Amino acid sequence: MLQKREKVLLLRTFQGRTLRIVREHYLRPSVPCNSPLCPRPAACRNDGKLLSGDVTHYMVPDWKVVQDYLEILEFPELKGIIFMQTACQAVQHQRGRRQYNKLRNLLKDARHDCVLFANEFQQSCYLPRERGESMEKWQTRSIYKAAVWYYHHCQDRMPIIMVTEDEEAVPQYGSETEGVFVISFKNYLDNFWPDLKAAHELCDSILQSRRERENESQESHRKEYPEHLPLEVLEAGIKSGRYIQGILNVNKHRAQIEAFVRLQGASSKDSGLVSDILIHGMKARNRSIHGDMVVVELLPKSDWKGRTVALCENDSDDKAPGESPSEPMPTGRVVGILQKNWRDYVVTFPSKEEVQSQGKNAQKILVTPWDYRIPKIRISTQQAEALQDFRVVVRIDSWESTSVYPNGHFVRVLGRIGDLEGEIATILVENNISVAPFSEAQMCKMPVNTPENPWKVSPEEERERRDLRKTHLVFSIDPKGCEDVDDTLSVRTLTNGNLELGVHIADVTHFVAPNSYVDIEAKTRATTYYLADRRYDMLPSILSSDLCSLLGGVDRYAVSIMWELDKTSYEIKEVWYGRTIIRSSYKLFYEAAQELLDGNFNIIDDIPEFRGLDERSRQAKLEELVWAVGKLTDIARHVRAKRDLCGALELEGVEVRVQLDEKKNIRDLIPKQPLEVHETVAECMILANHWVAKKIWESFPHQALLRQHPPPHQEFFSELRECAKAKGFFIDTRSNKTLADSLDNANDPDDPIVNRLLRSMATQAMSNALYFSTGSCAEEEFHHYGLALDKYTHFTSPIRRYADIIVHRLLMAAISKDKKTEVTENLFSNKDLEELCRHINNRNRAAQHSQKQSTELFQCMYFKDKDQETEERCIADGVIYSIRTNGVLVFIPRFGIKGAAYLKNKDGLVISCGPDSRSEWKPGSLQRFQNKITSTTTAGDSVTFHLFDHVTVRISVQASRCHSDTIRLEIMSNKPYMIPDTELLHQSAPLLKSDLVKEVTRSVEEAHLAQEVKGNIIQEDFQKYCQTKGRSLYTLLEEIRDLALLDVSDSHGI
């Protein structure tokens, strides 16, 4: 039986105004209590997540505690937490969507022992607000009342501790009900979690910043920024077209001055604007932070400004075409923020000297975020000095209109500045990547495979699956040393003479049930992260490198697609999808497969599967394998030719390279001999992905996960076209077909670098490929431009990508649907799938960025502290690929580095190259043309740099304390770099990325050893001479250990 009430809701906007909303409110006799102590679980309908059975008490946080200390409540150590609906709503209304989503995710997270209790729908818990009662008091009273009800509901068997920040509530309710205690949050931590240091520090840090905020708001301050407009005004303004909504994007090279608002959805159509809106200066940005969803008012045309075109520090990867922009563009100011995008920021504390110069208010420290786009943050801490050599995580709490900078609090220490592990941790936090080891709870649900307890194919699965073990020659082709084999192939002749091609993919979803612990973790990670020197797997290793991995010689479950092909035309006659059991016969590596294809059979000595066989069976097996590899290649050529007719792009060979332009920067540009067998495997995978895409879309037209690659914006091609023209090539960008053809023709026989640079520019101009739900997109937008396919998805790497796991489940559901059996898979609705796609796309971007940043980190470490005069590595040949007003962009093939080289230095001197070609700085001026730039000294000497000129550059590292180091390039001579004793100039042995990483890792280890020795010496000195504590490394480390700052678990929050 439901009781209807009216509920008046007062919403407070960020600006402090209140909105009155009346809602109908239904009260029920019972709502889920989610406690294992519930006397009537059926009546309560406790069918969701339950609280754990082994706790000593339940904890009920008050609304204010949930608002202020959510990040502590997220600690997995804190168990038995009941979030009252009243508290959750307070968060939603007063802290915004981001914080509310965090709370929702926490409640959903099976790993975290907390539940929601909908107290306002429970008829004996619901309290109407009394006349004159403040919202805050009513919320506290409601939460207390609900806690008491809950206590009695569990038959007084579990004490409840309500934790509140309301000082009056403690005496008021504290002794009202036996078994329900009321204490402050600080008190709670002190009494129940005395050893959870990380939580205590966080709590102190939050308390301190709150106290200071309160003090400050009492003092009167002059306004630094205009107030934001109330939400209703913003919304009305957006509707009427007076304001424009979009995401704020700060230019990292001009972070103080330039930001752009990218138009969103309806905004762009209504306002008739085509370009971004420039937000010039911090005042106009009005406290919005990079990534915030802002509302903008356009300034009158007379106030419009242009964007900067000159070369900035390390400016090498912007997509903006080189020409035109300096003219004024739509310019605006921020009038409100719809959604804040605050996250964890890695910052650096100022050095001791800088702190002193910051002056009187020494407890408030201005820290500098690692990300240039984020403004400095004011942190209240006593530990500034101890923290000055570390990378530290902070969060922003508020940004008042009276404050030049936002206020924040200290969260935890990551590691030392410049230390490899500290810098890698920085990159992970900045990309919001959390890679804590898999927990025990996750692992105990995993199958085992040990020598004592070997994993076996189960008889039920044997009945259900098609068994290919005796009928099919299945094998894999991967890079050498690959552990996680996602995909295997087979080909054979059928009795009717036709061919059968098979692609067999690891059956990950057999082991990973929807919403299991491992599934949730994999979904959160969304992908395996590959950094320059390490990787973080999406799945536990028992799956990724063992039971799911399609290794040679062992039985494995697979999901297979098999096509029957016409024996001569290779036309597809028939296709079969389903679960199988396979036993891969060979785990080949690319080079070996290529040798077999080329007829060099000596390679079989390197293939372990051929060892220990007698000559006859060896010969027979070899023939069988060679036939299969050859046939596959034949089929792949045929399939590829068909795709080429439709305009598939050969950018960097395989699809990943197209969409992840930056991700594999280094590897891309290493002149590695591409093997045809790479393409053979890639083509079979593309074919499988394409057919699965068709299948799941036909079965579930509104909720299938596909991958689209939108056609590029033509204007992004202008630089490519201009560059090609400089070499006399014409690039036709009208379609993917013409682009592919003209790139093939743009080949300078004397300089292969030209074609690579042009292809790389084409890649840069491309849009990113994205996952999407078919229900939220018109069919013509499904198209994959790069692969020239109408439908595409990811199916072939379920060990490494979560999208493929979803696609496997969709395919299984489609198969059940065909068999007219019940679809047992719980499919996502279009809306949920869309949200999931957004998450995965976002994680893929994070994976790209972290890989790029970690590679740059290694590059810098490779060149750092090297004597530039004597070290051979610091001088290299470079190719100019872009001309700017004050310099050029240079690509260094040997190291795969791209960067800016200035032709005018900070003192205003310009470059001059004498008769010996060596460069010097002299007074003079620069003149820029379409494809060249000329530097003329006042004495009248001039030197001109053309596009694609080879020059000699010196590589050095620009060290930075607060940000990442950057590579600096200087032109030493306008002639190519000649390595003595060799004729091959720019093709001198390229340095492989893995070698670079290896060398840096080795020197880091040596440095560590040296440091340890140094530390020991200092310790000895200390004991021997009883020196007073100086600022030595050792004492500082000890101090930090005392503060227990480094003990903070990194599993939390990021």
Ligand SMILES: [Zn+2]
């Ligand atoms: Zn119950």
